[in-house]
Amino acid sequence: MRALKLLAAALGVAYGMITLALSASPLYLVRGPVWGAVSLVTYRIWAFGSPFYSPALDAASVLSLSVLFSATLNIAVSAWLLVEGGHERVLAEAHVGAALSSVVSAGVLKGLERLVRGELMGLVGSFDHVTSAGRVILGRVVVEALPPAGFFFGPAYIAIVAVLTAVSLTHLVHVYARLGEG
Amino acid sequence: MRVSDLAALMAALALLTLVLGRLAGLPIAVVMVSGRSMEPSLRLGDLVVAVRSGFGVGDVVIWCTSPTYCVVHRVVNVTGGLVVTKGDNNPVPDAPVPRGLVRYRVVLTIPRELWAPPALLLVGVYAYRKRRALAQVQVGRVAVAVLLSYFLFSLTLALLAPTYFTHNVAPLRVPSINLRSAGLWPGGLVALNYTPLGASIEEVEACLAVVDGLKAPCAAEGGGDSLVVKVPTALLEYMNEHGLSILEVRLNATLSCDSSWRGRLAGRYLVPVPWRPLRVEAGGGVVRIYNPNPAAVRVNVTFMWADEPGPWSRSEASLVLGPGEEAVVEAPRHRYVYADVRYVLAGSIRGVRVRP
Numbered sequence: 001m002r003a004l005k006l007l008a009a010a011l012g013v014a015y016g017m018i019t020l021a022l023s024a025s026p027l028y029l030v031r032g033p034v035w036g037a038v039s040l041v042t043y044r045i046w047a048f049g050s051p052f053y054s055p056a057l058d059a060a061s062v063l064s065l066s067v068l069f070s071a072t073l074n075i076a077v078s079a080w081l082l083v084e085g086g087h088e089r090v091l092a093e094a095h096v097g098a099a100l101s102s103v104v105s106a107g108v109l110k111g112l113e114r115l116v117r118g119e120l121m122g123l124v125g126s127f128d129h130v131t132s133a134g135r136v137i138l139g140r141v142v143v144e145a146l147p148p149a150g151f152f153f154g155p156a157y158i159a160i161v162a163v164l165t166a167v168s169l170t171h172l173v174h175v176y177a178r179l180g181e182g
Numbered sequence: 183m184r185v186s187d188l189a190a191l192m193a194a195l196a197l198l199t200l201v202l203g204r205l206a207g208l209p210i211a212v213v214m215v216s217g218r219s220m221e222p223s224l225r226l227g228d229l230v231v232a233v234r235s236g237f238g239v240g241d242v243v244i245w246c247t248s249p250t251y252c253v254v255h256r257v258v259n260v261t262g263g264l265v266v267t268k269g270d271n272n273p274v275p276d277a278p279v280p281r282g283l284v285r286y287r288v289v290l291t292i293p294r295e296l297w298a299p300p301a302l303l304l305v306g307v308y309a310y311r312k313r314r315a316l317a318q319v320q321v322g323r324v325a326v327a328v329l330l331s332y333f334l335f336s337l338t339l340a341l342l343a344p345t346y347f348t349h350n351v352a353p354l355r356v357p358s359i360n361l362r363s364a365g366l367w368p369g370g371l372v373a374l375n376y377t378p379l380g381a382s383i384e385e386v387e388a389c390l391a392v393v394d395g396l397k398a399p400c401a402a403e404g405g406g407d408s409l410v411v412k413v414p415t416a417l418l419e420y421m422n423e424h425g426l427s428i429l430e431v432r433l434n435a436t437l438s439c440d441s442s443w444r445g446r447l448a449g450r451y452l453v454p455v456p457w458r459p460l461r462v463e464a465g466g467g468v469v470r471i472y473n474p475n476p477a478a479v480r481v482n483v484t485f486m487w488a489d490e491p492g493p494w495s496r497s498e499a500s501l502v503l504g505p506g507e508e509a510v511v512e513a514p515r516h517r518y519v520y521a522d523v524r525y526v527l528a529g530s531i532r533g534v535r536v537r538p
Contacts, residue, residue, distance in 0.1 A: 097328025134449030
């Protein structure tokens with residue numbers, strides 16, 4: 001029982017920390033005449049030497065607060081689960097609530113990935129063009145997904161969420177079963 | 183219900199009404215700034231209070247094309263039924279939108295520092311005070327309460343922030359450069375004038391003058407919006423002798439937008455070379471010949487003279503007149519004198535007969 005509680009708390013903290021770390025990490029690198037790095041919560045992109053502001057990436061930063069909230073909630077509730085002695089049922093339920101929020105958050109994350117990738121794909125391509133002065137060679141923009149993006153938006157992250165939810169629910173069932181026995 | 187609970191409920195309802203105002207078309211709405219296009223006037227996370235009212239150039243307005251896609255930008259032009267807006271931080275204005283899409287005029291800005299920390303603190307204090315009550319409630323309520331708090335937070339974010347759910351890639355100002363004019367100056371200099379559109383010429387890396395398959399390196403000076411190319415005189419002389427009047431200048435140059443970015447320009451320019459006849463004037467015992475062309479011209483002057491009727495005597499003089507040069511040839515002093523000036527121009531022999 002204690003092992004299950006510890007596992008649920010550890011998974012909650014791990015999920016939260018991984019999510020916070022990945023949200024702040026650079027996920028995409030933009031190279032060429034438009035260059036910079038994009039993470040979930042922020043981005044710095046320069047286009048031909050001037051800062052570039054994208055409404056879609058700004059919107060993604062705002063909406064990523066939902067993902068960050070779920071991560072923080074999981075860390076806080078898991079820490080509470082570890083530290084607090086009493087209120088076992090309340091803590092187990094809170095942990096399940098936080099774990100379920102991570103499921104919703106994973107869906108939000110998928111949407112944000114599409115939003116960010118769609119915006120960045122719009123920048124990909126050659127900016128060379130021909131004018132009366134000749135061929136203006138500006139180069140080609142390439143977007144590269146970094147390894148954290150592969151993990152964040154891939155099946156491994158979904159697996160962590162699934163395991164967290166499953167362990168949290170199992171812990172809750174055990175808590176209720178023990179209360180029933182008592 | 184306690185007074186504090188009632189106050190919290192009223193506050194939540196009031197906020198919800200204001201947040202939903204944009205979607206429901208109420209006369210007043212609260213919107214969160216979700217982009218950086220209006221910096222420094224409006225920053226990401228600031229709340230704006232907007233009302234339905236008239237607007238003019240300079241006002242910050244909210245226009246929406248759908249319930250989930252709204253833009254908070256400043257009006258820069260109103261023409262007829264169209265309104266043009268622009269983010270203070272954007273390089274280019276937005277596409278014009280019909281006046282009917284402009285829903286609100288921003289009347290008040292609440293900086294993020296003023297609303298976010300107190301709001302989080304209030305929610306935190308409220309949750310802390312309710313922790314014991316939560317412990318007493320029925321099975322599953324705590325889990326639902328935690329999940330619901332997450333849903334409410336996410337929903338508030340989605341409702342507050344006018345967001346993009348369509349892929350409209352932000353407009354990029356792509357640097358460019360156009361050719362304004364290309365012409366030949368005296369002395370075999372080709373002047374190239376450009377119109378820079380965010381990019382100007384920094385340095386010429388390579389320059390080549392091409393005529394009839396013949397290539398010769400040329401020197402180019404200048405930068406910014408103009409270049410001067412020095413075409414080798416031998417090439418111009420070749421053009422003159424072979425009757426060619428189109429000179430091709432090829433150059434590769436680096437373009438600069440600012441210190442951190444470089445582009446390149448590969449230009450091929452066809453420059454017409456107008457071959458003009460030499461100006462030949464005679465009088466006062468001399469013949470004056472002026473070459474207005476960019477290349478040197480070889481000139482033969484044949485004098486024919488006689489003092490009385492009979493056979494003509496002849497004397498010849500050859501000279502090379504450089505570009506823009508004038509030569510004065512003294513004629514023999516006799517009663518009857520003619521000068522026959524012959525030269526090759528644009529591949530053909532031209533001649534002028536004058537009486538000094």
